[in-house]
Structure formats: structure tokens, C-alpha cells
Amino acid sequence: MTETEKPNALCPSHYPNFHCIGGQCEDSCCIGWRVHLDKATYHFYKSNRHKALFKLFEQSVRRSEPKGDDKHFGIISMGEDGRCAFLDNENLCRIQHNLGAQALSKVCANYPRRANRLGDQLEYSLSLSCPEVARLTLLDEQAMRFVSTDIDPALDHISTLGSGMNSETGLMVLNDLRALIIGILQSRDLTIDARLILTGLLLEDFEAAMQAPAISAGQHQREVLQRYVALLGRPQSLQNDIDQLQPNLILKMRLVTALIGDIPTSEHNTRFRNILKEAAEGLSFQDKAPATDDERIACHASAYADYYAPYFDHHAHVLENYLVHHVFHALFPFARTTLLAQYREMVCNYLVVTTLLLGRAAFHKTMTAELAVGTIQSYTRFAGHYTHFKETIVRIIEEQNLTDIGTLFAVLANFRHSSAPA
Numbered sequence: 016m017t018e019t020e021k022p023n024a025l026c027p028s029h030y031p032n033f034h035c036i037g038g039q040c041e042d043s044c045c046i047g048w049r050v051h052l053d054k055a056t057y058h059f060y061k062s063n064r065h066k067a068l069f070k071l072f073e074q075s076v077r078r079s080e081p082k083g084d085d086k087h088f089g090i091i092s093m094g095e096d097g098r099c100a101f102l103d104n105e106n107l108c109r110i111q112h113n114l115g116a117q118a119l120s121k122v123c124a125n126y127p128r129r130a131n132r133l134g135d136q137l138e139y140s141l142s143l144s145c146p147e148v149a150r151l152t153l154l155d156e157q158a159m160r161f162v163s164t165d166i167d168p169a170l171d172h173i174s175t176l177g178s179g180m181n182s183e184t185g186l187m188v189l190n191d192l193r194a195l196i197i198g199i200l201q202s203r204d205l206t207i208d209a210r211l212i213l214t215g216l217l218l219e220d221f222e223a224a225m226q227a228p229a230i231s232a233g234q235h236q237r238e239v240l241q242r243y244v245a246l247l248g249r250p251q252s253l254q255n256d257i258d259q260l261q262p263n264l265i266l267k268m269r270l271v272t273a274l275i276g277d278i279p280t281s282e283h284n285t286r287f288r289n290i291l292k293e294a295a296e297g298l299s300f301q302d303k304a305p306a307t308d309d310e311r312i313a314c315h316a317s318a319y320a321d322y323y324a325p326y327f328d329h330h331a332h333v334l335e336n337y338l339v340h341h342v343f344h345a346l347f348p349f350a351r352t353t354l355l356a357q358y359r360e361m362v363c364n365y366l367v368v369t370t371l372l373l374g375r376a377a378f379h380k381t382m383t384a385e386l387a388v389g390t391i392q393s394y395t396r397f398a399g400h401y402t403h404f405k406e407t408i409v410r411i412i413e414e415q416n417l418t419d420i421g422t423l424f425a426v427l428a429n430f431r432h433s434s435a436p437a
């Protein structure tokens with residue numbers, strides 16, 4: 016096999032540059048997570064007699080409850096403060112320090128790396144829940160690029176597409192759909208909100224094409240893709256059309272208040288708790304909550320104009336990278352349920368992120384790269400850890416009637432329609 020024929024994986028261009036910063040990390044991955052152990056690692060730990068570790072192995076390594084498969088055989092108990100029992104005072108791992116990286120469980124050794132499979136294509140990406148990944152990913156001013164990298168045999172836990180999406184031609188079209196979504200999200204002649212609305216329109220049309228009789232569905236899907244490629248060629252008129260959408264600011268306020276109000280404050284991670292508190296204070300969600308919807312809109316609109324827009328009008332790549340990363344990392348929109356259900360969930364997460372950013376901008380009376388990265392990283396970590404929040408999002412979507420895509424677009428339209436594109 017020649018060098019060029021070697022099997023490889025597709026990854027964002029920053030993937031090979033990632034290095035864990037260990038003790039300097041402001042939000043160690045060894046705090047607040049559940050660490051599963053495969054069967055071999057569980058037995059290796061339980062039989063290990065290293066003098067600095069064996070007591071900890073005895074006390075803090077136990078079988079999963081309820082009993083899991085061989086990949087989820089054991090678990091490391093976290094302390095009451097959510098810290099891994101093997102973390103030392105400098106936030107370094109005692110197992111790695113005493114026994115070497117090869118002694119780490121797969122979860123610890125692989126984090127924050129993730130492997131996905133789309134047809135024959137293997138894809139590697141990094142989780143934004145890691146602060147170092149978040150900096151690398153979000154702050155890159157260039158549009159995210161994708162490159163080939165060597166196969167990593169250690170990354171053997173591979174996520175695949177949802178059922179019913181694995182026929183060969185179907186996969187080619189889906190791959191084209193995802194490439195077009197990334198193209199739309201990276202269209203810097205459009206505002207970020209317009210890019211998201213255009214993505215929704217594309218998915219709505221594409222989902223309708225998928226319902227066509229099997230004999231013509233593929234043709235319909237390709238026509239939809241071609242139509243949107245052509246639309247991207249005239250961004251100014253597209254932006255003008257999207258700017259005609261009437262925003263529903265009252266619904267937007269109710270939606271973000273419901274979403275953020277449903278985030279449990281008992282969350283272990285004090286960093287995220289503080290972010291939530293700052294955002295709530297910045298927007299006066301809690302103590303001095305504005306009495307009426309109009310007052311609440313005025314409060315958000317002035318935070319937007321004074322602190323949020325001055326930063327994001329010139330740093331829209333942060334939000335663009337957040338969305339493009341999600342499309343690649345989470346196999347959006349094919350992983351589960353329908354295309355539009357995936358889209359609604361992505362929009363709700365985007366609304367939570369941008370509201371937290373708005374609130375923190377109001378609280379600090381400024382927005383900076385550090386605040387933006389910390390907010391997005393910390394929320395991603397919360398949402399990955401507290402998986403029930405997905406159910407909350409689905410419930411709120413139904414309660415607020417957001418299953419209607421036009422309503423969803425109305426809440427995406429922002430306070431200031433004339434905001435400059437990136």
C-alpha cells in the first residue's frame with residue numbers, strides 16, 4: 016500500500032495541533048464527569064499494588080450500577096466536590112504520573128477526541144467542552160478547514176449515523192447536504208442569523224424531498240441542493256429577503272427565559288454556575304426581573320447594542336466556528352430523529368449560548384475572546400454532562416410552538432436587523 020492509499024480520517028485542520036495543557040487547565044476534564052472503565056482496565060486497577068495508588072484503586076474504583084457491558088464495566092467514583100479521586104492538588108492525574116499514559120482508561124486517554132463514521136469516511140474531531148479545544152476552534156479567524164490525518168487505533172469507539180441513512184447513494188447526497196450546510200454557515204456575506212435561517216429553509220425543503228416516492232426522491236434532493244447553491248451566489252438579495260422576516264421578540268424572550276430558567280442550579284461545575292449567575296444578573300432574570308415583556312425586550316436590546324454587537328459584529332467567526340464545529344462533530348443533522356428536529360435543537364442551543372453571551376456581556380459591560388470562549392466551552396460541557404437538558408429543549412420547543420419553522424425563524428431574527436455581516 017502506498018503512502019497516498021493509507022487509510023485516513025477527515026478532521027478539522029486544528030485537530031493535530033491539540034495538546035492537553037494539564038495542570039494549567041482552567042476547567043479540568045477530571046472534575047464533574049462520570050468516568051467509565053472497560054473490563055480490562057477495571058481488573059488492571061483492582062489488581063494493581065502500586066504503593067501510591069492501591070488504596071485509591073480499592074476505594075474509588077467500583078462496578079457500574081446497573082451493571083454495564085464490557086465497555087462500561089466499572090466506574091471511578093467522584094468526590095463530593097465532583098473531583099476525580101486520582102486528581103492531585105495541582106490537577107494532575109496520579110495514574111498517569113505513576114503508571115504512565117498507557118495505564119489510563121479509554122475515556123481518559125481519548126478525551127476530548129471523538130470518532131464518527133459517515134459511510135466509508137472516518138472522521139475525528141475534538142469536544143468544545145475542553146477549554147484548550149474551545150480556544151483552538153472558536154478563535155481561528157479563518158473559515159474552518161478539513162484535512163486528512165492518520166488513523167488512530169486507540170480511537171476505536173466510533174459513532175455512526177441514525178438508522179435508515181446508510182444506503183450508498185443516500186450517503187453521497189447526505190454528505191453533499193452537510194457540505195452545503197457548512198458552506199452556508201461559512202457564508203460571510205450573510206449575518207449569522209441569516210445563515211441559520213437559510214440552513215433551516217434548506218433542511219425544510221430537503222426533508223420534503225425525502226418524502227417523495229423512492230424513484231424520484233434522489234432527483235428531488237439533488238435539485239434542492241442545486242437551488243441553494245445558486246441562492247448562495249446572490250447573498251445580498253438573500254440577506255434583504257431574510258431581513259423582511261418579522262422578529263417575534265416577545266416569544267424570543269419567553270423562550271430564552273424558559274430555556275435558561277430550566278438549567279439546574281445544582282450543577283456540579285462551579286465555573287458554569289458562575290457563568291449562569293453572571294448572565295442572569297446581567298439580564299436581570301432573577302432578583303430585579305423586568306416586570307413586563309416590553310421592559311425585558313428593552314433590557315436585552317440595550318445589552319445587545321451596547322456590549323454584544325460591538326464585539327460580535329467584528330468577531331462573528333466565533334459563532335460561525337461554534338456552529339460549523341457542531342455540524343461536523345455531532346454528525347448534524349443525521350445522528351438522530353428528523354432533520355428538522357435536529358435543526359430545532361441546534362437553534363435552541365444557539366439561542367442559549369447567545370443569551371448567555373449577551374447576559375455576560377451586560378454583566379461585565381464588555382465582551383472579550385476569553386468571555387466568549389469560556390461561555391461556549393462551559394455550556395457545551397454542561398449540555399454534554401447533563402443529558403436531560405436535551406429533553407428539556409424538546410419539551411420547551413413543543414410548549415412554545417416552535418415545531419412550526421416560521422415561528423422558529425421569528426425568534427432567530429435579532430434585535431437589530433441591520434447588523435453588519437462578519
Ligand code: SF4
Pocket residue numbers: 034035036037040041042043044045126127144145146147148
Ligand atoms: S479539559 Fe482539555 S486541556 Fe483541560 S485537562 Fe482535560 S483534556 Fe486537558
